[in-house]
Amino acid sequence: MKTDIFKIMAIASTFAMMLFAPWLVADAKINGLMGTSFNLTARTGTIYTGEGNIIHVWGYTAGPKMQYPGPTLILMQGMPVTINFTNNLPVATSIVFPGMDVTATGGTTGLLTNEAAPGGVDEVTYTFTPTRPGTFIYYSGTDMDLQVEMGLVGAIIVRPMGFDHMMPETWRAYGHDDSLYDHEYLILETEMDHRIHSLVKQGKYNEARAIDYFPVYWFINGRNAPDTMLNDFHPLFPTQPYGGMVMMHPGDNVLLRIINAGRDLHPFHTHGNNFEIIARDAILLESVPGVSGADLKVSDFTTSVSPGGTEDAIFHWTGHGLGWDMYGHSPEDPPEMGEDPNDHGKPFPVIIPEQQDLTFGDMYSGSPFLGVAGDLPPGHPGLNEAAGFFYMWHSHNEKEMVNNDIFPGGLMTMLVVLPHSVPIEH
Amino acid sequence: MRLNIEIKRIQIMKSILIPLIILMLCTALPAGAAVFSQNPPDTDGIDTDGDGIVDNDHIYLHMSAGDGFVNMADGRLMYMFGFGNATGIPDGMVMMEQMLGSEFPAPTIKVREGQKLYLNLTNVGMMLRPDLFDPHSVHWHGFPNAAPFFDGVPDASITINMMSTFTYFYNIIEPGTFMWHCHVEATEHMQMGMLGNLYVLPKQDMSAPATSLSGFIHEKGFKYTYNDEDGSTYYDVDFPIQLSAFDPDFHDASLNVQPLPFALMEDKYSMINGRGYPDTINPAVLWNTASDEGLMDRPSQPVNSLITAKQGEKILLRFSSLVTTHYYTVTVLGIPMKVIGTGARPLISPSGEHLFYDTASITLGGGEAKDIILDTSAVEPGTYFLYTTNMNYLSNNEEDFGGMMTEIVIDDPYPLQILSLIYNEDGSATLTCYEQPGKTVNIEWADGYTPTPSWNQVDNPALDRVHHGDGTWSWTDFGTDPEMLGLKPGDVLSRSYRVVVQ
Numbered sequence: 001m002k003t004d005i006f007k008i009m010a011i012a013s014t015f016a017m018m019l020f021a022p023w024l025v026a027d028a029k030i031n032g033l034m035g036t037s038f039n040l041t042a043r044t045g046t047i048y049t050g051e052g053n054i055i056h057v058w059g060y061t062a063g064p065k066m067q068y069p070g071p072t073l074i075l076m077q078g079m080p081v082t083i084n085f086t087n088n089l090p091v092a093t094s095i096v097f098p099g100m101d102v103t104a105t106g107g108t109t110g111l112l113t114n115e116a117a118p119g120g121v122d123e124v125t126y127t128f129t130p131t132r133p134g135t136f137i138y139y140s141g142t143d144m145d146l147q148v149e150m151g152l153v154g155a156i157i158v159r160p161m162g163f164d165h166m167m168p169e170t171w172r173a174y175g176h177d178d179s180l181y182d183h184e185y186l187i188l189e190t191e192m193d194h195r196i197h198s199l200v201k202q203g204k205y206n207e208a209r210a211i212d213y214f215p216v217y218w219f220i221n222g223r224n225a226p227d228t229m230l231n232d233f234h235p236l237f238p239t240q241p242y243g244g245m246v247m248m249h250p251g252d253n254v255l256l257r258i259i260n261a262g263r264d265l266h267p268f269h270t271h272g273n274n275f276e277i278i279a280r281d282a283i284l285l286e287s288v289p290g291v292s293g294a295d296l297k298v299s300d301f302t303t304s305v306s307p308g309g310t311e312d313a314i315f316h317w318t319g320h321g322l323g324w325d326m327y328g329h330s331p332e333d334p335p336e337m338g339e340d341p342n343d344h345g346k347p348f349p350v351i352i353p354e355q356q357d358l359t360f361g362d363m364y365s366g367s368p369f370l371g372v373a374g375d376l377p378p379g380h381p382g383l384n385e386a387a388g389f390f391y392m393w394h395s396h397n398e399k400e401m402v403n404n405d406i407f408p409g410g411l412m413t414m415l416v417v418l419p420h421s422v423p424i425e426h
Numbered sequence: 427m428r429l430n431i432e433i434k435r436i437q438i439m440k441s442i443l444i445p446l447i448i449l450m451l452c453t454a455l456p457a458g459a460a461v462f463s464q465n466p467p468d469t470d471g472i473d474t475d476g477d478g479i480v481d482n483d484h485i486y487l488h489m490s491a492g493d494g495f496v497n498m499a500d501g502r503l504m505y506m507f508g509f510g511n512a513t514g515i516p517d518g519m520v521m522m523e524q525m526l527g528s529e530f531p532a533p534t535i536k537v538r539e540g541q542k543l544y545l546n547l548t549n550v551g552m553m554l555r556p557d558l559f560d561p562h563s564v565h566w567h568g569f570p571n572a573a574p575f576f577d578g579v580p581d582a583s584i585t586i587n588m589m590s591t592f593t594y595f596y597n598i599i600e601p602g603t604f605m606w607h608c609h610v611e612a613t614e615h616m617q618m619g620m621l622g623n624l625y626v627l628p629k630q631d632m633s634a635p636a637t638s639l640s641g642f643i644h645e646k647g648f649k650y651t652y653n654d655e656d657g658s659t660y661y662d663v664d665f666p667i668q669l670s671a672f673d674p675d676f677h678d679a680s681l682n683v684q685p686l687p688f689a690l691m692e693d694k695y696s697m698i699n700g701r702g703y704p705d706t707i708n709p710a711v712l713w714n715t716a717s718d719e720g721l722m723d724r725p726s727q728p729v730n731s732l733i734t735a736k737q738g739e740k741i742l743l744r745f746s747s748l749v750t751t752h753y754y755t756v757t758v759l760g761i762p763m764k765v766i767g768t769g770a771r772p773l774i775s776p777s778g779e780h781l782f783y784d785t786a787s788i789t790l791g792g793g794e795a796k797d798i799i800l801d802t803s804a805v806e807p808g809t810y811f812l813y814t815t816n817m818n819y820l821s822n823n824e825e826d827f828g829g830m831m832t833e834i835v836i837d838d839p840y841p842l843q844i845l846s847l848i849y850n851e852d853g854s855a856t857l858t859c860y861e862q863p864g865k866t867v868n869i870e871w872a873d874g875y876t877p878t879p880s881w882n883q884v885d886n887p888a889l890d891r892v893h894h895g896d897g898t899w900s901w902t903d904f905g906t907d908p909e910m911l912g913l914k915p916g917d918v919l920s921r922s923y924r925v926v927v928q
Contacts, residue, residue, distance in 0.1 A: 216689040265753055267791030271579060273571050274769055287779070295777055300769030301568040302793040304753070319571050323542060323597025326573055349595040350464050350544070357459055357590035359561040361581040368575035389574045390582035396793025398613040398750040402688040407613050414582075 027232040028247045028424045030157065030186045030257070032072030033062055037082045040070070041120070042089045042140075042152060045239045049217055050224030050409035055194050056201040057151040058089055059239070060138075067239050068222040069188055069261065070138070070154025077133045077161050083126040087116035090203070093152060096141035098308065099282055100128040112141035133160035133174050134282025135257040135310040146209055149196055151222075153261045155188055158282070173255050173312050174284045178294040181255035181314065183424065185246050187393075189305070189411060190222070190262040191215035191400070215264065218400040218411035220244040225394075225401070225412035244413035246393065247424050250370070251338040254315040254415075260305040266400060266411055269302040271391035272317050277303060279312040302396055317417055319370070319389075324348050328369035337420050363390040363414070371419030389417040461517040463488050463546040464593040475540030476632030485543045487535065488512040490520060491562035491586075491608065491620065492550035494528030495714040496726045498695050499702030499829075500822040503718050504672060505554065505681035506530060507608070507618035512548060521589065524550045526716070529726055530700035531668055532622025535606060539629045539653075543596040551588040554681060554719075561585035563592075565609040566624065567793060568770045570600045578609040585610055601628035601652055602770025603744040603795045605668065613750060614686060617676050621748040623666035623699070623729075626770075628653045651742055651797050652772035658780060659766050661742035661799060665733050667812070669747040669754050669790060669830065671696045674823060693751050696819035696830040699729040703813075703820075703831035706731040731832040736839040737807050741800040747790035754830060755815045757787040758798075761805050761834065767797030787815060802836050810834040844915050845898060858900040861893065 045066025046054050060070030075081055085107075087093050092108065094115040104114035107124035114124045130136075140152035164170045173179035193215045199208035220228045221242035228244035230236070248254050256275065258268060278285055278294040285296035305311045319326045320340035324347065327336050331345030348368060355377050365387035366374030373387040384390065394401055394412035403409030418424060468484040475483050490510040497503055508528025512520045527550070537543055545564055552558045563585045565578035574582040576594045586592035608620035630639070630653045637644040642657030651659035671693035679686050698706050705712060705727070712727035735741045747754060757763075766773055766782045773781040788796050813820060813831035822828035845858045892900045 265791060267753075267793050269567075269793040271565075271572065271577055272574075274568070274771060295775050295779065296781060297775070298768065298773065298781065299771040301795075302769065302791065304789075304791050304794065317571060319573065321571055321597060321599045322573055323595070349466075349542075350593040352584075353462070353586065353590055353592055357587050358584040358592075359580065359587060361579070361583055361585070363582045364574075364584055368573065390579070391572075391574060391577065392579045392582065392609075397752070397791055398616050399688065399691050401613050405685075405687070405689045407611060407688055 027243065027245075028183050029426045030072060030074070030184055031232045031242060032074045032155070032157065034074045036075070036079050037084075038062060038071075038073060039084045039086075040095070041086045042093045042116070044089060047151075047222065047239050048227070048237060049194075050227055050403040051406040053194070053404065055192060055217070056197045057239070058093075058147065058200075059151045060095070060154055065239055066151075067241055068151045069190070069242070070152070072155045072157065072186060072242070073138070075130050075156060075158045076163070077130055077158050080127060080129045085116055085124045085126060086120045086122075087118055088120050090118050091147075091205070092117055092142055093147060094124065094141040095126060095138055095152075097126065097128060097136065097138045097156065099132075099134075099136050100130060102126050102128040110142055115142050130156075130158040132282060133158045133163075133172075134279060134284075135173070135259060135312055136282055137259050137261060137308060137310060139261065146196070146200070146205065148261075149192065149263070150200060153188075153190065155186055155257070155259055155261075157186075157257065173257075174279060174294075175290065176284060176286070176293040178297070179255070179278055179284070179312070179314070180253060182252040183246075183248055183426075184255040184257065185244070186221055186242065187244065187256055187258045187268065187413075188219075188221050188242075189258070189260050189266045189268065189395075190219045191264055191266075191411075192217040192219070194404075213263075215262075216402075216404045218266070218395060218402075220411055220413050224403045225409045228413040246413065246415040248315075248317065248415065248417055249420050249424065250336075250417055251318050252316070256311075256313045256315055258303065258305050258311045258313060260307050260309055263307050265304045265307065267302045267304050267396040268393070268411075269396040270315060270393050270415070272389075272415060272417070273315065274299045274301045275303070275313040275315040277311050277313045279310075281309050282312075315415075319417075326368075326370050328367065328372050361390075363416075370417065371421060384416075386418055386422045388419065388422070391415040391417070459587070459589045460591075461520045461548050461589070462591045463517050463520075463548075464591075465544055465546075468542070474542070475538050476629045483541050485537055485541050486513070486546070487533075487543065488515065488520070488546040488548065489533065489564070490524035490527055490548050490550045492525060492528060493552040493554055494526045494724065494726060495716040495719065495721070496528075496530045496619070496700065497712065497714050498672070498674075498822055499697075499705040500825040501715075502674065502823065503715050504674065504695075505618075505677050506672075507552065507615050507620050507680075508532060509608070509620060509622060510550075512546075517591075520548050521550055524548070526553050526721060527724065528619065529728060530619045531670065531729060532606065532620065534622060534666060534729065535624040536627070537598055537625075538627045538631075539598055539601045541598050543594075543598060545594040545596065546591050547586055547594060548591045549586045549588045555683070557683065559588065560615070561587050561610050562608050562615070562620070563610050564594050564606060566594075566596060566604060566606055568602070568604040568795070569596065570770075580610045598626055600770065601626040602767065603651075603666070603746060603797050604770050605746040605748055605793075605795060607748055613688060613691075614680075616748060617673060617691065617750045618680060619670075619672070619700075621668070621670060623668050623744070623746065625666060625744050630654070651767055651799075652774075654772055654774060655778075658774075658782070659742075659772055659797075659799075660740060662739035663735050664742035664744060665731070666699065666744040666746070667731065667756075667832075668699050669697070669745070669749055669756070669814075670700060671749045671751065671819075671830075673751070691751055693749065693819075694821075694823040696749075696754070696814060696821075698731045698812075698830055698832050700727050701729070701731065702822040703828045706832035708732075733812070733832065733834040734837065735800075735802055735834075736837050737805060738803045738839055741802065741834070743798040743800065743812075744795070745788065745790060745798060746795040747792055749790075749792050751792075752816070752819075753789055753791045754819065755787050755789040756812065756830070757815050758800060758810060758812045758834065760810045761800045761802065761836075762786075763788065764799045764801065765796055766799050769795060772797075800834070805836050807836050807838040810836065846915050856900050858898055861897050861899055 510527035563578035
């Protein structure tokens with residue numbers, strides 16, 4: 001009976017995807033909590049996996065429901081932060097903030113920091129001032145091998161001085177213009193061995209700790225593919241508020257804040273183009289700090305962020321140099337904004353086979369051209385009405401593109417490059 | 427027992443089905459489906475690859491995608507999905523020639539910046555899995571500013587069905603070490619073996635002789651990894667080194683039409699360019715033993731990974747990993763490694779600063795690539811080993827001493843080859859060899875030989891040698907019979923004679 005429910009859930013989520021083309025509803029920004037004072041609680045709850053399983057999880061939240069991962073805390077450089085922390089888990093827990101100079105008061109003194117007792121009986125207050133901008137992580141500082149696996153982890157973004165959400169010309173990840181961006185996205189990588197979670201649910205903590213770790217679920221922002229492509233705060237995922245769909249226009253700079261919040265490495269590969277890694281662990285890759293900009297940045301098409309580490313990368317895509325006009329123009333047509341003038345009006349180089357010789361992808365628009373939809377066979381779901389260019393972004397240890405035994409899924413999402421005529425809302 | 431019977435039944439079914447399917451394919455092609463390669467001529471009148479010729483910039487390849495067999499280094503026959511090279515085969519013959527024609531790794535694609543590649547992909551079907559109707563695709567991993575149409579991701583594009591051909595087009599404008607693989611059902615098709623090497627040579631190779639690259643003088647034949655503009659990525663010889671690995675349980679499940687163990691996937695054969703050690707150093711094309719399955723044996727592993735160079739040369743190793751499960755750390759014992767590129771880009775900053783670094787190991791996850799230069803100028807001639815330091819993968823499944831390892835042979839650039847041996851009338855013998863320019867030669871004979879005093883006392887033969895001025899020298903010795911040493915013209919005096927060249 002239970003299995004049937006899961007199946008219905010899985011079908012429902014697939015169906016929902018078919019109803020709502022993901023690029024129409026996904027969020028082109030990083031959602032989180034902004035401010036200087038936060039009330040966080042650790043709670044138990046459940047999450048849905050990509051193939052319809054349910055896993056018992058512990059997570060940080062600012063609301064009545066557990067969430068996974070914890071709320072993304074969006075802070076300002078130089079502004080002191082206070083986090084009041086309570087604990088509704090069956091065991092003591094805490095928060096550590098690597099890269100921050102934290103003062104903890106209240107609760108009980110633990111090995112790494114002050115801990116809150118189970119049952120919400122006391123409160124720990126963590127205060128710190130983020131002195132430098134960048135991408136950070138927070139997680140449990142108590143019984144970490146078990147508690148971080150259980151889900152007690154989240155992201156921190158520190159805005160640099162001068163950042164103003166209302167003024168796109170100030171959208172920098174760091175103090176330097178080398179980190180200017182048009183859109184920013186969070187890629188928080190985790191994995192899970194669901195047997196540990198079952199044992200913890202039964203209170204068998206020592207058995208859970210002793211297990212020979214063998215993850216079978218891999219996540220971006222707390223969701224498995226294909227759920228990663230649904231929008232933030234989607235009602236199907238009440239405890240997994242953050243999606244992972246990436247959107248941009250040709251020529252845009254996309255800031256990727258990649259965090260490895262798990263224990264294994266994941267080779268994250270971006271189809272479409274290389275990216276440039278401009279910072280590691282919230283430190284700009286610069287030869288003269290504060291002066292040179294990201295002159296030590298490294299270009300790559302796959303990156304393995306160290307466990308507990310963060311990387312900031314700028315992804316840029318223009319479609320230049322294809323050798324054919326990606327808009328399908330005739331030479332006399334007016335050019336698109338940012339189009340490669342050398343390719344303007346150049347004919348498509350090959351003959352496309354007949355429909356019956358082809359298998360059509362759900363996100364294929366029916367034409368090779370950006371913004372031009374074409375014929376699709378009957379029964380095609382037509383998820384790409386705007387005729388965007390879709391690119392898979394995923395763990396290239398391909399085993400991690402699976403939800404337990406079901407392909408496809410796992411640590412995977414999509415980038416869609418939308419034609420300029422389709423706006424991207426922030 | 428029950429399972430065995432089941433497998434036997436499937437195999438009998440296959441032996442009936444395969445000829446049937448071949449018959450069907452030959453006689454009952456559905457309307458429209460046909461092998462159709464596109465090889466348009468280069469008529470633009472512009473030389474884009476820098477060789478001065480205007481009509482040779484189009485490159486045509488024809489790959490087949492289907493299934494087949496390879497043998498692992500312990501001899502085990504392994505079912506696989508793979509690509510084969512159908513380039514040059516007439517379209518009408520491709521199905522017949524290429525069914526079960528998978529190679530591992532996939533044929534290496536080596537092209538030059540400025541060329542335009544027409545890559546025809548014909549899906550020849552999976553002969554041993556007639557229940558599957560999988561399309562296949564080509565993903566050029568790392569192609570800059572790619573268009574989804576030619577990117578091979580099945581969700582975002584169209585993919586080719588059995589018995590038909592899809593032509594991929596690549597306008598190649600960036601050099602570097604890439605890789606290619608099928609992206610359909612990616613976890614399955616890649617674990618099954620649809621992966622290969624792909625790299626692009628830079629235009630800088632085509633510079634005019636005596637061109638100064640920031641002071642580095644280019645000469646004809648000089649080769650570079652990237653357009654570095656200063657010669658810093660120069661190399662003499664290059665070798666693609668692709669890491670891959672197979673889980674035999676997954677492959678057996680595929681062959682036997684069983685559920686595929688995605689969650690339990692665990693690689694047991696760790697390989698370099700599709701072979702485990704010691705097959706990696708076997709220069710021969712390896713044939714599979716598909717006759718064990720009632721099929722024809724075929725050449726299925728053409729690529730060896732024996733790395734050879736002369737002392738003093740720079741070796742470029744084009745590393746990539748298309749392993750689907752693990753990270754691998756790889757080292758070269760005894761030769762310093764310099765990382766000069768990653769992700770098909772040079773490690774050179776926007777301001778031209780070198781971010782190269784020396785190391786003793788590199789670690790690669792799936793989909794990662796690194797360019798490594800081995801500078802052999804301070805390396806003694808001999809045999810060196812390249813292997814994974816994840817020692818548990820130095821095995822071919824249960825057979826120890828194998829897996830992800832190969833050899834690097836550094837040859838003496840000035841071998842002490844005997845040009846002639848003349849027995850003189852006075853009883854002496856004259857040995858003539860090539861000069862060793864800029865080198866001092868000391869010859870001692872190896873232990874175990876009981877020499878006459880005069881041969882043994884040659885600690886400084888330079889004193890006795892006669893330099894002829896034509897690049898050779900002779901040395902005349904009395905009282906020795908060189909035949910006792912087993913020496914004859916053409917022999918190279920090697921380490922067994924403890925020749926020390928300094």
